[in-house]
Amino acid sequence: xxxxxxxxxxxxxxxxxxxxxxxxxxxxxxxxxxxxxxxxxxxxxxxxxxxxxxxxxxxxxxxxxxxxxxxxxxxxxxxxxxxxxxxxxxxxxxxxxxxxxxxxxxxxxxxx
Amino acid sequence: xxxxxxxxxxxxxxxxxxxxxxxxxxxxxxxxxxxxxxxxxxxxxxxxxxxxxxxxxxxxxxxxxxxxxxxxxxxxxxxxxxxxxxxxxxxxxxxxxxxxxxxxxxxxxxxx
Numbered sequence: 001x002x003x004x005x006x007x008x009x010x011x012x013x014x015x016x017x018x019x020x021x022x023x024x025x026x027x028x029x030x031x032x033x034x035x036x037x038x039x040x041x042x043x044x045x046x047x048x049x050x051x052x053x054x055x056x057x058x059x060x061x062x063x064x065x066x067x068x069x070x071x072x073x074x075x076x077x078x079x080x081x082x083x084x085x086x087x088x089x090x091x092x093x094x095x096x097x098x099x100x101x102x103x104x105x106x107x108x109x110x111x112x
Numbered sequence: 113x114x115x116x117x118x119x120x121x122x123x124x125x126x127x128x129x130x131x132x133x134x135x136x137x138x139x140x141x142x143x144x145x146x147x148x149x150x151x152x153x154x155x156x157x158x159x160x161x162x163x164x165x166x167x168x169x170x171x172x173x174x175x176x177x178x179x180x181x182x183x184x185x186x187x188x189x190x191x192x193x194x195x196x197x198x199x200x201x202x203x204x205x206x207x208x209x210x211x212x213x214x215x216x217x218x219x220x221x222x223x224x
Contacts (some may be wrong), residue, residue: 004129011120017193024200070201079194081129082187088136089184 004081007074010054015039015047020056023070030059030066116193119186122166127151127159132168135182142171142178 010016015037022028034044048068051057055074059066122128127149134140146156160180163169167186171178 005124005126008120008123011190011193012117012124014117017116020197021200024197024204026204072198072201075194075198075201078123079191079198081123082191082194085132085136086187086191088133089182089187092136092138 004077006050006054007056007078008054010051010056010074011078013047013050015044016051016056019047019051019068020070023057023068027067027069030068033068116189118162118166119168119190120166122163122168122186123190125159125162127156128163128168131159131163131180132182135169135180139179139181142180145180 011020018036019033022033030045030048033048034041037044048057048059052059055071055077057068058071059068061067123132130148131145134145142157142160145160146153149156160169160171164171167183167189169180170183171180173179
């Protein structure tokens with residue numbers, strides 16, 4: 001399992017995010033993945049290596065064709081971490097809401 | 113609005129993720145944020161700068177105390193992007209399931 005450093009580092013580049021978005025639609029050969037990107041193949045392959053190190057993709061070679069597949073665990077780990085922070089954040093806002101509502105109730109002068 | 117490159121770059125480091133996790137529980141002074149991290153203050157401040165550039169935090173100075181707050185938009189953008197990829201990925205798996213179910217139906221020999 002890749003660590004969160006390399007998982008998030010995988011996402012910090014537009015070429016790598018485009019590769020992930022393309023592979024979410026299904027596996028693709030390296031040549032097909034590289035085609036839309038205006039860069040030399042070695043540079044593109046470096047991005048694929050970063051994605052592999054981050055656990056985002058896996059690749060298999062059949063004959064002379066290397067095919068890449070998205071690995072869902074990286075996305076799950078990234079979403080899980082973000083979801084944890086959001087739940088802490090939202091719990092805090094809920095407590096703040098409750099606190100403010102209590103302040104309003106306590107301070108209300110228009111009650112019966 | 114910070115771009116996705118800098119949003120995800122903000123997450124690609126354990127110190128920065130720890131700062132985000134701490135701030136999800138509420139605002140904190142820079143000195144309090146820095147305390148658990150075994151690094152020189154200038155190095156820690158660089159991490160805060162990366163988080164500010166990624167739109168993760170905002171800071172305000174009152175007297176000699178600089179207080180940092182989490183900005184929820186960065187997390188929302190990150191979760192939105194990941195959610196989009198997941199929905200594409202899941203839609204593809206659903207189509208694959210349907211396809212496989214049809215293959216099984218078509219090829220079934222034990223039906224009435």
